[in-house]
Amino acid sequence: MAKIEYSNQEKKTLRKMFWNSGYVFAGFNMVKMEGNAFALTMAPVLEELYTNEDERKAALKRHNGFFNTHAVMFALIAGITYALEKEKKTKNSVDDDTIESIKAALMGPTAGIGDAFFFNCLRIIAAGIGIGFCSQGNILGVVMFILIYGFSQIIARWYLLRAGYTFGTTFIDSVFESGLMEPLTKAAGIVGLTMVGAMVATMVNVNLAWTINVGETSVVVLDVVNSIMPGILSIGLIFVLVKLIKKGVKPITLVFGILIITIALAFFGIF
Numbered sequence: 001m002a003k004i005e006y007s008n009q010e011k012k013t014l015r016k017m018f019w020n021s022g023y024v025f026a027g028f029n030m031v032k033m034e035g036n037a038f039a040l041t042m043a044p045v046l047e048e049l050y051t052n053e054d055e056r057k058a059a060l061k062r063h064n065g066f067f068n069t070h071a072v073m074f075a076l077i078a079g080i081t082y083a084l085e086k087e088k089k090t091k092n093s094v095d096d097d098t099i100e101s102i103k104a105a106l107m108g109p110t111a112g113i114g115d116a117f118f119f120n121c122l123r124i125i126a127a128g129i130g131i132g133f134c135s136q137g138n139i140l141g142v143v144m145f146i147l148i149y150g151f152s153q154i155i156a157r158w159y160l161l162r163a164g165y166t167f168g169t170t171f172i173d174s175v176f177e178s179g180l181m182e183p184l185t186k187a188a189g190i191v192g193l194t195m196v197g198a199m200v201a202t203m204v205n206v207n208l209a210w211t212i213n214v215g216e217t218s219v220v221v222l223d224v225v226n227s228i229m230p231g232i233l234s235i236g237l238i239f240v241l242v243k244l245i246k247k248g249v250k251p252i253t254l255v256f257g258i259l260i261i262t263i264a265l266a267f268f269g270i271f
Contacts, residue, residue, distance in 0.1 A: 009048060014165065016044035017078055018158050024071045031251045032066050034074060039064035041078045042085070049089040059085070062096060069107045070114025075157040077106050079164020118156075123149050206233035210270045 006014070020041045027036030042063045050056035069077060081103060088094040126148035133141030208222040225233060241254055265271045 010165075013044045013048050013082070014079075014161060017041050017082065018075070018161055020044065021075050021078060021157060021161065022154075024074050031255065032064065033068040035063075035065050035067045038067045038074070038078065041074075042081060045082045045085050049085055062100065065100075067103065067107065069111040070118065072118055072153050072156050072160065073110035073114040075161040076110060076164040077103060079161040079166075080106070080168040082165050083168025118149075118153060122152060204234040204238060206237055208233070208270060209266075 020043065021037070023040055024034055024037040027040070028034060029036070039060055043060065046056045046059050046063075050059060063081075081099060084094050084099045084102065088096075088099065126145045129148065130141040130145030133139075133144060135141075208225070210221040211218050212221060222233075229235075244254060245251065262271050
C-alpha cells in the first residue's frame with residue numbers, strides 16, 4: 001500500500017473520525033443498526049468537505065441509512081468512504097450511488113473477517129490466558145483479557161481507519177487511470193444489491209402458524225406459500241415497507257405497526 005503524507009486537516013479529520021467510531025454501539029438500533037454511528041463518524045469528513053449547509057445535510061442524511069458490519073472493520077469502511085467523499089467533492093468523479101454501493105458491498109465481507117479474527121479467534125485466546133490467571137485468584141487475568149481483546153481492537157480501529165483512507169485514495173486514482181471506474185461501479189452495485197438480498201433472506205422471517213383443516217387433512221399455509229417461492233412472504237414484506245417509507249411513513253411507526261399486527265394475528269392463531 002503506497003504511503004501518503006497527510007495534511008494537518010486530514011490528520012484532524014481522521015482523529016475525530018476515530019473517536020466518533022467508538023460510538024458504534026451507542027446508537028445501535030434494529031432499524032438502522034450502526035447507521036447512526038456511521039453518520040456520526042462521517043460528520044467530521046462532511047464538515048471538512050462541504051461548506052454548503054444543504055449539501056452537508058444531504059450527505060449526512062445519506063450516511064444515516066442502514067449499515068452493519070464488525071465494530072473494528074467499521075473503521076476501515078469509514079476510511080474508504082472518506083476517500084470516496086473527497087474524490088466526489090474535489091473531482092466530481094464519484095457519485096452518491098457509487099459511494100453507497102461500495103459501502104453496502106463491503107459490509108458482509110468485512111463483517112465475516114472481523115468476526116472470524118476478533119470474535120472467534122482473538123477473544124478465545126484472550127479468554128484462555130485470562131482464565132488461567134483468574135483460576136489462581138489473580139486479578140491480572142481480567143487485565144490481560146482487556147488488554148489483549150479490548151485494546152487490540154482500539155489499536156486496530158485506528159490503523160484500519162488510516163489504511164482505509166490511504167488505500168481508498170490510491171486505489172481510486174489507479175482505477176481512474178486504468179479506465180475501470182464504470183465496470184467497478186456496476187460490480188459494486190451488483191454486490192451491494194446481493195448483500196441486501198442476502199440480509200433480507202437471513203434477517204426477515206415471516207413464520208405463519210396458520211393451518212387449514214380440510215376434512216381429515218391439514219394444510220400448512222406456510223408450506224404451500226414456500227412451495228411457490230421460498231421466502232416470498234419476507235420479500236413481499238420488505239417491498240411493502242420500502243414503499244411505505246418512500247411515502248414518508250417513519251420507520252418507528254412501521255416497527256410498532258408490525259408489532260401490533262403480529263400480536264393480533266398471533267391471537268387468532270395465524271402467527
